[in-house]
Amino acid sequence: GIQVEQSPPDLILQEGANSTLRCNFSDSVNNLQWFHQNPWGQLINLFYIPSGTKQNGRLSATTVATERYSLLYISSSQTTDSGVYFCAVPREGSGSRLTFGEGTQLTVNP
Amino acid sequence: NAGVTQTPKFRVLKTGQSMTLLCAQDMNHEYMYWYRQDPGMGLRLIHYSVGEGTTAKGEVPDGYNVSRLKKQNFLLGLESAAPSQTSVYFCASSYGLGNIQYFGAGTRLSVL
Numbered sequence: 001g002i003q004v005e006q007s008p009p010d011l012i013l014q015e016g017a018n019s020t021l022r023c024n025f026s027d028s029v030n031n032l033q034w035f036h037q038n039p040w041g042q043l044i045n046l047f048y049i050p051s052g053t054k055q056n057g058r059l060s061a062t063t064v065a066t067e068r069y070s071l072l073y074i075s076s077s078q079t080t081d082s083g084v085y086f087c088a089v090p091r092e093g094s095g096s097r098l099t100f101g102e103g104t105q106l107t108v109n110p
Numbered sequence: 111n112a113g114v115t116q117t118p119k120f121r122v123l124k125t126g127q128s129m130t131l132l133c134a135q136d137m138n139h140e141y142m143y144w145y146r147q148d149p150g151m152g153l154r155l156i157h158y159s160v161g162e163g164t165t166a167k168g169e170v171p172d173g174y175n176v177s178r179l180k181k182q183n184f185l186l187g188l189e190s191a192a193p194s195q196t197s198v199y200f201c202a203s204s205y206g207l208g209n210i211q212y213f214g215a216g217t218r219l220s221v222l
Contacts, residue, residue, distance in 0.1 A: 004152075033210065043200060043213035086152055096141050096160070096207050097168060100152030 001091045002027045006101035013077050013108050021072040021104045023087035030090065032063050032070050033098065037084040046072070046085075077108045112136055116201050116214035123191045123221045131186040131217050133201030141204045142184035143168070143211065144176060146197040153200060159184055160207075191221045 003026040013019055023032070034046040047054050047061040049070065054061055058077075063070040074081055084105050088098040114135045123129055133142065140161050145153040145168075155168030159178040173195060175187045184203075188195060198218050202211040 035213075041198065041216050041218075043202075043216075045210050045212060048210045088152075091155075091169075096143075096204060096209075096211075097155055097158060098153075098211065100154075102150070102152050 002029065002089055002099050004087060004089055004099050004101040006085075006087060006104050008104060009102070010105045011107070013106070015077060015079060015108055015110050017077050017108075018073070018075045019077060019106070021074070021085050021106075023070045023072070023101055025068050025070075025087075025089050027068070029065065029068075033088045034061055034070070034072050035086045035088065036081075037086065037103070038080075039083055043086075074106075077106075079108045079110055082106055082108050114201055114203055114212050114214040116199075116217050118217060119215065120218050121220070123188075123219065125192060125221060127191050128187070128189050129191065129219075130188075131199055131201075131219075133184045133186070133203075133214060134182055135184075135201075135203040135212075136182065137203060137205070137212065138181070139203035139205050139212075140181070141206065141209075142178065143202040143204075144174070144184065144186045145200045145202065146170065147200060147216075148197050156186065156199075193221045195219065196221045 005024045031050040051065045084103040088100045091097045143158040144156040157176040162181040201214040204211045
């Protein structure tokens with residue numbers, strides 16, 4: 001199955017800073033999803049982004065499918081952005097069974 | 111619109127006991143999934159369903175059974191709980207193949 005690697009594993013920011021999280025995957029995929037797990041454990045889907053760029057407020061994501069990576073940008077970070085960010089891709093490149101990366105633990109300090 | 115609802119939120123079991131986790135979704139989604147999340151790891155797929163009356167094995171299915179008797183409900187059963195099944199369990203649903211997955215709030219299970 002596909003391998004998913006996320007970097008960095010941990011990131012500490014001061015409020016207001018910008019950051020970029022990266023997700024590399026080992027094979028072609030037809031979709032990629034970014035999730036945020038808040039400190040209370042709730043998982044929220046941020047982006048469904050098989051290719052191209054999408055923006056939602058202070059967050060944006062870009063997937064370059066031909067080069068097998070995706071980036072999640074967080075601008076003007078806030079303490080509420082803290083938590084773990086996961087990317088996930090289909091196990092066989094397509095389909096509904098997702099393989100998750102191990103996540104990036106983000107801490108935003110006031 | 112409640113989305114995906116999991117019950118219970120917390121449970122403590124003794125080794126060998128059985129229990130059922132319930133997942134309900136009100137979005138008329140065809141696909142439903144059960145994942146487990148362990149410390150320092152991402153989510154791993156246990157079982158999933160592509161429609162009412164169907165189930166399939168995921169990445170880590172051993173020790174679990176599932177049923178999808180109604181489209182809106184997906185049940186995860188542990189017949190004889192083991193300490194290795196201590197984990198946080200998440201249910202998710204999606205409209206179709208490759209679509210966005212929406213997650214429940216999770217069930218924290220401890221097996222002593």
